[in-house]
Amino acid sequence: MTPDLSAFQPSSATGETTDRKIPLLQSLGWQNFFAQQISVDEMNATPPVRVTEVHRSGLRVLGDGIDMMVPPRADATVGDWLLLDRTLPSASRLMQRKSLIKRRAAGHDRSVQLIAANIDTAFIVTSCNLDFNVARLERYIALAFDAGVTPVVLLTKADLCEDPSAYVADAEAISRDVAVLTLNAKSDEPKTKLAPWCKPGQTIAFLGSSGVGKSTLTNALSVTEVAATQAIREDDAKGRHTTSHRQLHILPNGCAVLDTPGVRELQLTDAEEGVAEVFSDLDELSLECRFNNCTHVSEPGCAVQAALKRGDIDEARLSRWRKLVAEDQHNTASIAQRRSKDKAFGKMIKQAKKHKAK
Numbered sequence: 118m119t120p121d122l123s124a125f126q127p128s129s130a131t132g133e134t135t136d137r138k139i140p141l142l143q144s145l146g147w148q149n150f151f152a153q154q155i156s157v158d159e160m161n162a163t164p165p166v167r168v169t170e171v172h173r174s175g176l177r178v179l180g181d182g183i184d185m186m187v188p189p190r191a192d193a194t195v196g197d198w199l200l201l202d203r204t205l206p207s208a209s210r211l212m213q214r215k216s217l218i219k220r221r222a223a224g225h226d227r228s229v230q231l232i233a234a235n236i237d238t239a240f241i242v243t244s245c246n247l248d249f250n251v252a253r254l255e256r257y258i259a260l261a262f263d264a265g266v267t268p269v270v271l272l273t274k275a276d277l278c279e280d281p282s283a284y285v286a287d288a289e290a291i292s293r294d295v296a297v298l299t300l301n302a303k304s305d306e307p308k309t310k311l312a313p314w315c316k317p318g319q320t321i322a323f324l325g326s327s328g329v330g331k332s333t334l335t336n337a338l339s340v341t342e343v344a345a346t347q348a349i350r351e352d353d354a355k356g357r358h359t360t361s362h363r364q365l366h367i368l369p370n371g372c373a374v375l376d377t378p379g380v381r382e383l384q385l386t387d388a389e390e391g392v393a394e395v396f397s398d399l400d401e402l403s404l405e406c407r408f409n410n411c412t413h414v415s416e417p418g419c420a421v422q423a424a425l426k427r428g429d430i431d432e433a434r435l436s437r438w439r440k441l442v443a444e445d446q447h448n449t450a451s452i453a454q455r456r457s458k459d460k461a462f463g464k465m466i467k468q469a470k471k472h473k474a475k
Contacts, residue, residue, distance in 0.1 A: 139317050139371035141181055145169075146235060146320040146373045150215050151198055163200035163210065167373075168234075169365040171195050179367075194231035195363040195375060196320060216265040218322070221384035221448045229386060233322055233363065233375055238267045238314040242325035242334065243288075245278035245299070251287055252437050255395055256383050257324055258295055259441065263391025266322075268295050269314065273330040275299035292395055302330040307337040317371030324377055335376045338368055385441060386448035396438040399430065413439060 140147075145167045155165070166180035175186040176193060180201065187206040193199065198212040218232040218239065241257040243249050254270060261268035270288045275281040281299050288297045300306040314321055315338060323331035363377045385392065393400040399421060403411065407418025413435070414422075424430045 141179075143318045144367050144371040144373065145179060146196075146237075146318060147198075148215070148318055151212055154212055155200065159200060163202055165212070166199050166201045166209075167365070168193055168195055168197045168199065171363060194234050195365055196234040196236060198235065218260060218264045218266060218324075219386070220260065221386040232377070235320060236264070236266050236322045236375065237319045238269060238321045239264075240269050240271050240311070240314075240321060240323050240334070242271045242273060242323050242329045242331050244274040244329045245272050245281045245284045246274060248326055248329055249284055249287075251291065253326075253383070254288060255291055255437060256385060256441065258292060259385060259388055259391035259395045260324075260383070261391070262394040263388040267314070270295055270297045271323075271334070272297065272299045273302045273334070276301040276304075292397075294394075302333040302337055304337075307334050311338065315368065315370065315372040315374070320365075320373040320375065322375035322377065327378070332376055335366060335374055338372075338374060339366065384448055385445045388445050389442075389449075392438070392441050392445055396434075396441075399435065399438050402430075 142165065147165065147167075151165065164180050164183065166178035166183050168176050169179050170177040171189075171194060173189065175189050177184075177186055178199060178201065183201065185206075187199070187201070187209060190207070193211055194217075197214065199209040200212060202208045202210075215235045216237075217234050218236060219229050220232060221229060239257070239261040241254060241261070243254060249272075258268045258270075270291075272281060272284050272288065275284075278284070285297055285299060289295075298310055300310050311321075311334075323334055325331055363375060366374050366376065368374055402420050402424055403413065405420035406413070406416070408416055411419050411421075413419055416422075421430070421435065425432060425435060
């Protein structure tokens with residue numbers, strides 16, 4: 118008998134309202150990119166499931182008629198697709214990713230933290246108050262660009278601001294390739310303004326500090342309240358960690374939305390292309406410098422410094438660019454060194470065991 122693969126084949130839905138029930142896998146974000154990686158036999162033997170929650174005790178995965186916990190694994194994160202091995206769940210195969218958002222983990226262990234996988238659009242959320250920070254927005258946008266994710270800046274609490282135009286202008290100046298929207302998260306605006314990105318089969322993520330309205334936006338897009346919310350402190354506009362872990366919610370219209378905890382420290386690593394895209398004008402200008410390893414501080418023949426003296430570029434923005442480039446290079450090198458040391462240590466242990474066995 119020929120198996121029914123309709124649930125595995127994403128439709129060409131445009132986000133318009135229809136009476137047709139959306140297949141569960143499509144609501145989970147199943148797309149042709151993933152369907153092309155597996156055969157009919159594999160789909161029957163190891164059905165695809167998506168990681169919707171990550172806990173220390175394990176991963177929650179959802180699929181067609183599947184809702185279960187599988188053993189934890191360091192190489193998987195929220196949004197990943199697995200081919201479920203029902204006999205031995207820990208042996209489930211991790212599918213190739215469409216995109217991966219990562220950062221250097223907080224602390225001194227020099228490791229990479231996987232934030233989310235297979236995201237189509239990253240809504241970078243900030244408020245029209247003291248939370249607004251251009252340097253932080255540049256970091257998030259670089260993170261999204263490097264991951265191959267479409268970034269969109271959302272300026273929340275615009276209704277509480279007398280004139281949000283200054284915030285909009287500063288955000289739009291970061292990159293001409295990034296859309297900037299203002300909205301009231303507690304109104305109907307999220308459903309209407311975010312509709313172009315929140316289509317069936319798409320996966321979106323809300324990223325930003327605590328208290329900017331990420332969970333409120335998640336609730337606004339859903340029929341029911343799926344994420345807890347809290348008020349911010351009035352003295353400094355700082356928020357508390359309402360969302361304790363990253364969780365993928367399935368919206369009624371067939372779009373998957375990721376709500377994330379606020380990030381206090383966003384350290385870039387292995388994000389050279391993303392930084393270059395955010396600061397594309399400075400990156401292109403640096404190609405005209407006399408020396409390939411120019412730091413753009415005091416070297417002779419520096420095209421960047423010459424442009425600064427002419428008033429063609431902003432000194433504060435130049436400083437932020439240099440800082441991000443240096444940070445990314447340092448973190449990337451540090452993590453590469455750790456991996457090299459870990460590999461050498463593992464090899465030494467292996468050789469010692471082999472010698473002992475002899």
